[in-house]
Amino acid sequence: xxxxxxxxxxxxxxxxxxxxxxxxxxxxxxxxxxxxxxxxxxxxxxxxxxxxxxxxxxxxxxxxxxxxxxxxxxxxxxxxxxxxxxxxxxxxxxxxxxxxxxxxxxxxxxxxxxxxxxxxxxxxxxxxxxxxxxxxxxxxxxxxxxxxxxxxxxxxxxxxxxxxxxxxxxxxxxxxxxxxxxxxxxxxxxxxxxxxxxxxxxxxxxxxxxxxxxxxxxxxxxxxxxxxxxxxxxxxxxxxxxxxxxxxxxxxxxxxxxxxxxxxxxxxxxxxxxxxxxxx
Amino acid sequence: xxxxxxxxxxxxxxxxxxxxxxxxxxxxxxxxxxxxxxxxxxxxxxxxxxxxxxxxxxxxxxxxxxxxxxxxxxxxxxxxxxxxxxxxxxxxxxxxxxxxxxxxxxxxxxxxxxxxxxxxxxxxxxxxxxxxxxxxxxxxxxxxxxxxxxxxxxxxxxxxxxxxxxxxxxxxxxxxxxxxxxxxxxxxxxxxxxxxxxxxxxxxxxxxxxxxxxxxxxxxxxxxxxxxxxxxxxxxxxxxxxxxxxxxxxxxxxxxxxxxxxxxxxxxxxxxxxxxxxxxxxxx
Numbered sequence: 001x002x003x004x005x006x007x008x009x010x011x012x013x014x015x016x017x018x019x020x021x022x023x024x025x026x027x028x029x030x031x032x033x034x035x036x037x038x039x040x041x042x043x044x045x046x047x048x049x050x051x052x053x054x055x056x057x058x059x060x061x062x063x064x065x066x067x068x069x070x071x072x073x074x075x076x077x078x079x080x081x082x083x084x085x086x087x088x089x090x091x092x093x094x095x096x097x098x099x100x101x102x103x104x105x106x107x108x109x110x111x112x113x114x115x116x117x118x119x120x121x122x123x124x125x126x127x128x129x130x131x132x133x134x135x136x137x138x139x140x141x142x143x144x145x146x147x148x149x150x151x152x153x154x155x156x157x158x159x160x161x162x163x164x165x166x167x168x169x170x171x172x173x174x175x176x177x178x179x180x181x182x183x184x185x186x187x188x189x190x191x192x193x194x195x196x197x198x199x200x201x202x203x204x205x206x207x208x209x210x211x212x213x214x215x216x217x218x219x220x221x222x223x224x225x226x227x228x229x230x231x232x233x234x235x236x237x238x239x240x241x242x243x244x245x246x247x248x249x250x251x252x253x254x255x256x257x258x259x260x261x262x263x264x265x266x267x268x269x270x271x272x273x274x275x276x277x278x279x280x
Numbered sequence: 281x282x283x284x285x286x287x288x289x290x291x292x293x294x295x296x297x298x299x300x301x302x303x304x305x306x307x308x309x310x311x312x313x314x315x316x317x318x319x320x321x322x323x324x325x326x327x328x329x330x331x332x333x334x335x336x337x338x339x340x341x342x343x344x345x346x347x348x349x350x351x352x353x354x355x356x357x358x359x360x361x362x363x364x365x366x367x368x369x370x371x372x373x374x375x376x377x378x379x380x381x382x383x384x385x386x387x388x389x390x391x392x393x394x395x396x397x398x399x400x401x402x403x404x405x406x407x408x409x410x411x412x413x414x415x416x417x418x419x420x421x422x423x424x425x426x427x428x429x430x431x432x433x434x435x436x437x438x439x440x441x442x443x444x445x446x447x448x449x450x451x452x453x454x455x456x457x458x459x460x461x462x463x464x465x466x467x468x469x470x471x472x473x474x475x476x477x478x479x480x481x482x483x484x485x486x487x488x489x490x491x492x493x494x495x496x497x498x499x500x501x502x503x504x505x506x507x508x509x510x511x512x513x514x515x516x517x518x519x520x521x522x523x524x525x526x527x528x529x530x531x532x533x534x535x536x537x538x539x540x541x542x543x544x545x546x547x548x549x550x551x552x553x554x555x556x557x558x559x560x561x562x563x564x
Binding site: 004005006008009011012013015016017018019020021022023024025026027028030031034041087090091093095096097100101102103104105106107108110111112113114115118119120122123125126129152155156157160161164209213215216219220223233234237238241248251252254255256258259262263266 | 295302303305306307309310315316319327328329331372376377379382384386395398399402404406408409411412413414417421423431432433434435438439466468471492495496497498499512513517519520526528531532538542546550553554557558
């Protein structure tokens with residue numbers, strides 16, 4: 001089979017490979033090259049070495065965005081995973097109406113980031129109007145607004161993943177633990193959490209990546225206001241490209257650094273949590 | 281499969297408290313959507329001033345927000361483009377990713393292995409890394425239209441989809457394919473008659489994950505085909521006028537219209553969505 005397969009490479013792989021080259025491989029390589037160049041279109045490229053990288057740090061926008069993204073990611077990842085895990089524990093106890101609760105809690109995840117951003121801008125401004133302020137008055141409103149939004153969006157998704165993990169914990173082990181006199185907290189710490197570790201790896205990976213790369217929600221909820229104080233990295237890069245002529249190369253340099261940061265964070269996170277997984 | 285979920289609890293006092301608690305929590309998740317729905321029937325000033333009140337005789341504007349909002353945003357055309365792009369992108373992603381995944385899983389050449397890792401790598405790369413060069417490449421190749429964007433969605437969607445399909449292909453016994461070949465199939469007929477039907481559980485997962493992503497995607501359609509062929513997320517974003525001013529009456533109505541199709545989709549294939557989320561995450 002393998003030999004006759006060779007003739008069919010173009011048929012099976014060709015279309016996907018072509019689209020992958022156009023959408024990803026070529027832009028990715030061009031992106032690396034362009035981060036070392038000054039350009040506004042693709043015909044006026046001039047080599048500038050590392051000057052784009054220097055300019056990326058010449059004002060504080062990029063560093064502030066990195067800090068804002070990092071603190072947002074830490075806070076929202078903790079909240080999302082803890083709440084999702086608690087809900088998953090509750091919703092695997094055979095309580096009546098479990099399916100209805102799961103359905104409702106998952107629902108926000110279906111709504112796109114732009115629409116979510118405007119829904120929460122409307123609600124948060126509604127609350128804040130009691131105090132005569134809006135979400136763009138102070139960066140802390142935007143920060144917590146984004147945390148609430150991301151919790152609302154992702155808890156249901158992560159809950160589903162946790163539920164799948166918890167349901168795979170063998171009943172016999174839990175019964176044995178009860179017979180041996182383990183209380184609920186002991187069972188949770190010594191049995192459920194270790195056995196659900198693969199799910200925790202996945203949810204941490206997804207929440208870290210989603211939070212750190214967040215764009216649509218940021219654009220719709222605050223658009224970075226007040227000033228640029230609630231601008232996350234993805235939005236800062238977008239603004240560097242599309243609202244400052246002559247800064248395209250700087251935008252690309254920022255994008256490359258963003259890419260490296262994301263790769264490092266995800267690799268570190270995966271290696272830490274993978275180590276805690278039990279090999280069955 | 282003797283999971284925890286099979287313990288059926290008798291309904292005691294503690295159980296009732298838990299159910300009430302879960303009712304409150306679930307309501308918290310639904311309330312924002314309900315609030316938007318209620319406010320979509322209010323005049324725009326009342327949306328801002330009394331967001332948490334029921335519409336009354338003074339604030340109720342009937343379906344005015346919908347009628348004017350639909351005209352202002354060109355909603356029917358946005359809906360049409362969103363539907364067109366989502367349906368066809370998902371169609372070609374499922375078809376071509378399945379073909380590719382099967383081929384590179386069954387083929388042991390170095391190139392196939394490299395290609396597999398390239399797809400996995402692409403899943404980690406943030407979109408901003410390719411955003412700008414991609415818009416230029418798309419312009420150059422005349423892909424900056426609703427047909428061209430299908431190619432781009434295939435290129436991006438292929439990464440995760442090939443990954444999911446190839447995980448599944450590994451569990452399909454190779455003997456089935458060999459039997460098909462002995463019965464006179466070539467790889468193409470074997471794939472479509474025998475293999476592809478066997479992949480249908482994961483094909484549904486792939487279709488749903490991609491449909492949710494593409495329907496809600498803002499940045500790619502905005503950058504590539506932007507103002508000329510607005511999709512729903514792009515049309516909603518364009519409601520933010522110059523200087524950040526927003527007509528909240530239109531906004532409420534448009535959000536309701538944007539959310540209704542997704543909620544219908546959810547209730548129609550809820551079982552598959554939940555399964556898809558779980559299956560799609562197993563090997564993140």
